[in-house]
Amino acid sequence: MFDQYQAIIFDMDGTLVDSGQLHEFAWTQTLNRYQIPIDRPLMRSLAGVPTKGTLEILLNKFALKPTASLDEMNDFKEQVVGDVAQQYVKPTALQKVAEQYAGKKPMCVGTGAYTEEAESIIAHCGMSHLVDFVVGADQVANPKPAPDTFLLCAQRMGIAPRHCVVFEDSRLGLEAAERAGMVGIDVLAELGVENDYFL
Template identity: 75%
Template sequence: MYDQYAALIFDMDGTLVDSGQLHEYAWTATLNKYGIPIDRPLMRSLAGVPTKGTIEILLEKFGITATASLDEMNDFKEQAVHDSMHLYVKPTALIDVAQRYHGKKPMAIGTGAYTEEANKILALCGLDKYIDVVVGADQVQNPKPAPDTFLRCAELLGIDPAQCVVFEDSKLGLQAAASAGMAGIDVLLVHAIENDYFL
């Protein structure tokens, strides 16, 4: 199905990994702790935005003066993810695509999560053996919807961006793929994979 591409790049959360409930749990705990309202449609629209960026958007949207530093709130959320990831994460149906092209085409993860967290989640899901490169938000200057994440994946794989296909579940991610000059696959439309994140 994707034979015409030289490399496959997957977003992680909501795309290759079913982790919607993990992040909903962690965000709910974080927002409740720091007195930030939970706007479910807004949270869903921010899927793929790194933690600090999401917090900044929420504080501005609700006109809230933070009671803690961005670093503290980020660390609280990341700790909640770390402590509970084993309870929630599993591969999506896209594992079939990863298995089909394993050993035939290089594959990367381009995620808004931090690299260390991504590596742990991929290992928990048994997906790490299929992935050659993991690029997290901590590796790029500008996260999605900027193209940096996917361009870094292509660079590390040694593949021309125009020869890469990106699998994404979010509008921001698909925008990043287009900006990188890559083909984008909306996994909900093409593979019926729905991210159960703040539905």
């Protein structure tokens, strides 16, 4: 189905990995701890935005003075994710796509999560052997919807952006793919993969 592309890029959360409930749990714990309101539609709209960026948007929206640094809040959320990941994460149907092309096309995960967290989650799902590279938000100056993440994926794989296909579940991610000059596949619309995150 995707033979015409030379390389494949997967977003992670809500795309290659069913982790919506993991992140909803971790965010709920974090926001409650630091007394930030939980706006479910807003949280869903921010899927794919790195943790610190999400916190900045929330603090600004609710005109809050933070009770802790962005680093502390980020570290707390990452700790929760690490503590409970195995209870929540599992591969989506896109695992079959990754298995089909493993060893035949270079594959990369380009995610708004930080690299260490992403590699841990992919390992929990038993898919580390399927992807060649992981590019997290900590590796680029500008996260999605900027094209930087996907352009770095293409660079790591040694494939021109126009020959890459990107699987994404979020509006921001699809915009990033378009800005990178790549074909973006909306996994909900095209493949029925839904991110169960603050629904």
